Amino acid sequence: MKKSVFLGALTVAGLAAGAAAAGTLDDVKARGKLNCGVTTGLVGFAAPDANGNWDGFDVGVCRAVAAAVLGDAQAVEFVPTTGKTRFTALASGEIDMLARNTTWTFSRDVDLKFEFVGVNYYDGQGFMVPKELGVSSAKELDGATVCIQTGTTTELNLADFFRANNISYEPVPIETNAEAQQQYLAGACDVYTTDASGLAATRATFEAPGDHVVLPEIISKEPLGPLVRHGDHEWGDVVRWTLNALISAEELGVTSANIAELAAGTDVPETNRLLGTEGTLGEMLGLEADWAVKAIAAGGNYGELFEKNIGEATPIALSRGLNASYKDGGLLYSPPFR
Amino acid sequence: MSDVSFVRTEMLPEQDPPASSVGVVGWMRENLFSGVWNSILTVISGVFIFYTLYGLLSWAMVPTWAAGSLNECREILHNMGREGHLAGACWGVISERWEQLMFGFYPNGSEEGTADLRWRPVLAFVLLIVALAPVLFADKVPGKLIYLSMAYPFLLPFLLWGGSIWSPIAVAAGFGVGYAAYRVIDGVAGSLAAVIGSVVAAILWWLFLASPVAGLLADIIPLGLEPVESRKFGGFMLSITIGVVAIGLSLPIGIVLALGRQSDLMIVKSLCVGFIEFIRGVPLITLLFVASTLLNIFMPPGTDFDIIMRVFIMVTLFASAYMAEVIRGGLAALPKGQYEGADSLGLNYWQAQRLIIMPQALKISIPGIVSTFIGVFKDTTLVSVIGLFDPLNLTNAIRADSNWNGIVWELYGFIAVLFFIFCFSMSRYSMYLERKLRTDHH
Numbered sequence: 016m017k018k019s020v021f022l023g024a025l026t027v028a029g030l031a032a033g034a035a036a037a038g039t040l041d042d043v044k045a046r047g048k049l050n051c052g053v054t055t056g057l058v059g060f061a062a063p064d065a066n067g068n069w070d071g072f073d074v075g076v077c078r079a080v081a082a083a084v085l086g087d088a089q090a091v092e093f094v095p096t097t098g099k100t101r102f103t104a105l106a107s108g109e110i111d112m113l114a115r116n117t118t119w120t121f122s123r124d125v126d127l128k129f130e131f132v133g134v135n136y137y138d139g140q141g142f143m144v145p146k147e148l149g150v151s152s153a154k155e156l157d158g159a160t161v162c163i164q165t166g167t168t169t170e171l172n173l174a175d176f177f178r179a180n181n182i183s184y185e186p187v188p189i190e191t192n193a194e195a196q197q198q199y200l201a202g203a204c205d206v207y208t209t210d211a212s213g214l215a216a217t218r219a220t221f222e223a224p225g226d227h228v229v230l231p232e233i234i235s236k237e238p239l240g241p242l243v244r245h246g247d248h249e250w251g252d253v254v255r256w257t258l259n260a261l262i263s264a265e266e267l268g269v270t271s272a273n274i275a276e277l278a279a280g281t282d283v284p285e286t287n288r289l290l291g292t293e294g295t296l297g298e299m300l301g302l303e304a305d306w307a308v309k310a311i312a313a314g315g316n317y318g319e320l321f322e323k324n325i326g327e328a329t330p331i332a333l334s335r336g337l338n339a340s341y342k343d344g345g346l347l348y349s350p351p352f353r
Numbered sequence: 354m355s356d357v358s359f360v361r362t363e364m365l366p367e368q369d370p371p372a373s374s375v376g377v378v379g380w381m382r383e384n385l386f387s388g389v390w391n392s393i394l395t396v397i398s399g400v401f402i403f404y405t406l407y408g409l410l411s412w413a414m415v416p417t418w419a420a421g422s423l424n425e426c427r428e429i430l431h432n433m434g435r436e437g438h439l440a441g442a443c444w445g446v447i448s449e450r451w452e453q454l455m456f457g458f459y460p461n462g463s464e465e466g467t468a469d470l471r472w473r474p475v476l477a478f479v480l481l482i483v484a485l486a487p488v489l490f491a492d493k494v495p496g497k498l499i500y501l502s503m504a505y506p507f508l509l510p511f512l513l514w515g516g517s518i519w520s521p522i523a524v525a526a527g528f529g530v531g532y533a534a535y536r537v538i539d540g541v542a543g544s545l546a547a548v549i550g551s552v553v554a555a556i557l558w559w560l561f562l563a564s565p566v567a568g569l570l571a572d573i574i575p576l577g578l579e580p581v582e583s584r585k586f587g588g589f590m591l592s593i594t595i596g597v598v599a600i601g602l603s604l605p606i607g608i609v610l611a612l613g614r615q616s617d618l619m620i621v622k623s624l625c626v627g628f629i630e631f632i633r634g635v636p637l638i639t640l641l642f643v644a645s646t647l648l649n650i651f652m653p654p655g656t657d658f659d660i661i662m663r664v665f666i667m668v669t670l671f672a673s674a675y676m677a678e679v680i681r682g683g684l685a686a687l688p689k690g691q692y693e694g695a696d697s698l699g700l701n702y703w704q705a706q707r708l709i710i711m712p713q714a715l716k717i718s719i720p721g722i723v724s725t726f727i728g729v730f731k732d733t734t735l736v737s738v739i740g741l742f743d744p745l746n747l748t749n750a751i752r753a754d755s756n757w758n759g760i761v762w763e764l765y766g767f768i769a770v771l772f773f774i775f776c777f778s779m780s781r782y783s784m785y786l787e788r789k790l791r792t793d794h795h
Contacts, residue, residue, distance in 0.1 A: 061753065062750060094584070095746075097738060193752055
């Protein structure tokens with residue numbers, strides 16, 4: 016009898032959870048703040064400054080969504096999540112969206128019941144070695160000691176790569192990127208492997224970055240993107256099209272500098288539709304007509320966000336590569352605003 | 354008789370000890386160079402200590418306090434002629450971020466329209482020392498100070514979280530309600546009914562009356578501090594807050610559990626044993642994961658059960674279970690005669706515990722209790738696994754700033770020194786207390 020009451024209560028709670036989760040957009044508007052899950056700190060992607068203000072590439076996506084929905088890029092509550100807590104935080108409703116350099120994989124999308132709304136950074140796993148080793152390809156790494164973060168997909172990718180090429184390696188398990196830097200510099204391992212963006216950021220901190228090379232092989236696909244809960248399609252659309260607005264803005268030449276001018280009306284119909292001077296796209300999303308204007312004005316278009324946080328002018332100095340617009344030979348391609 | 358005397362009739366004057374056995378030389382001969390092997394060991398240890406200190410100090414004593422990034426540090430060191438991976442410390446990161454390591458994201462007035470509120474945690478911890486004084490150094494401070502100690506549990510959340518002053522007062526009033534109920538029922542129906550009645554009255558007050566009354570009073574006289582969200586807590590402030598709450602609550606709960614475990618009442622005993630064994634059988638990190646993830650899923654949506662509050666509860670439960678076993682050890686060490694003596698004096702159970710058993714059992718348990726305290730304080734760093742910004746997790750966030758990426762030892766060293774100061778003071782205090790409470794007159 017007691018048990019059935021308890022189960023009944025759980026069922027009611029579960030049903031209520033389903034019902035409440037249906038209206039994240041309304042919840043966010045009512046709350047006046049967007050709860051955005053970020054990492055506890057990753058160079059270029061999300062980091063708090065000395066005053067506790069968050070900045071970075073993933074943070075830029077959060078701020079754009081907050082600006083689109085609430086009209087205020089500062090109306091974000093950043094919830095730091097770890098690799099272990101991020102998915103439950105999203106599933107339980109503690110956060111409205113997760114922008115935490117999370118790889119879009121089949122099982123996360125299908126089995127964990129999340130919805131990846133797009134890709135904001137195409138990453139892949141690479142290798143870094145000291146130049147004096149004289150290695151020019153990862154296939155020459157037979158018998159090398161490799162620093163590798165345990166319990167990550169990079170560990171599995173590494174095993175696959177070495178097995179496929181029929182060469183051997185000796186893993187040096189490490190827990191964090193900081194530990195890896197120390198081990199690698201102390202010579203505890205010949206090779207450090209992690210996502211290429213992470214390698215670039217790590218290399219940039221070395222005293223003599225020129226003494227280390229990132230090998231040309233990229234051995235995995237790591238499409239990183241923001242995600243929301245399954246089943247709340249209105250909210251998923253808002254986040255997806257905010258990301259697309261940032262990408263389209265770059266394609267259309269809309270920047271944070273010229274947006275005030277363009278928002279008054281242009282000769283390009285798609286720009287007009289994006290910026291809300293033509294059509295009713297904002298209304299369809301349940302937002303103001305100038306939602307995209309606010310989103311782009313918050314931190315600039317995709318290209319501006321990239322250059323400001325991780326681009327070639329920053330210490331991380333990542334080139335656009337796969338993350339260039341499709342017009343420049345990259346993979347970024349936003350569906351049309353129509 | 355011959356007048357030759359074979360026995361000296363007057364004492365020789367005392368002579369100074371030989372120069373080689375007193376002073377610095379004597380001490381060294383006795384303690385450092387008392388034999389060949391000891392001399393060799395002394396020399397080897399001396400060389401080892403010298404090299405360690407030399408390396409450490411030449412790394413640490415560098416003028417990099419004003420540097421704004423790791424590269425600036427390297428430039429300063431380069432100009433000094435030092436190169437290499439461990440050429441010198443980069444203290445710029447501490448000078449820029451020490452406030453963050455102390456207070457986390459507690460409002461510091463940098464955001465527009467906000468005030469610097471960091472005086473509140475500072476005041477809370479200064480008051481903590483004052484409030485602890487009557488408990489820790491009872492013979493050296495005026496007795497009236499105990500009222501501050503009693504008010505402190507309500508003052509601490511008010512200062513840290515802010516909000517209306519009436520909420521902590523309403524919570525405190527619950528104890529008054531309970532006491533009043535005890536007095537009233539005691540006169541009518543006896544002491545057991547009075548205890549039950551007072552607990553029920555207090556719980557009813559807290560559940561149904563406290564918050565409307567506090568709301569009403571806040572409407573009439575709006576007094577309070579600006580509220581601060583738990584998410585803003587971080588750094589040592591977070592560690593100390595969790596530590597103080599867990600330490601402060603685990604001692605009374607632990608005493609109750611230890612007594613419950615020895616009780617003759619079957620239900621009480623099995624409840625206490627079950628609780629203690631369950632909590633001790635589960636790692637703290639698991640409890641923290643339950644607090645951060647599972648509770649969220651089980652609770653009805655929209656319930657905003659503060660994450661720090663959840664951590665407080667879990668760490669307190671964990672510490673209480675360990676405390677209960679430490680105190681049970683103290684109880685078991687008391688000779689049976691003490692219990693029988695208390696009975697023969699006609700004391701009831703609570704009188705015997707308060708006047709005879711507990712003072713002795715707690716005294717025996719002091720080293721164990723303090724070890725548990727120190728362990729709990731250090732365990733607070735585990736909250737980093739659920740994404741709270743304790744000092745260790747903050748180092749990760751600080752390294753994510755591209756100015757400081759690559760800095761490790763400076764941050765960990767700073768945190769280690771602060772933790773050492775706290776833990777070492779606790780340990781010294783426990784030794785002082787043991788000396789003070791010594792009754793065996795050796």
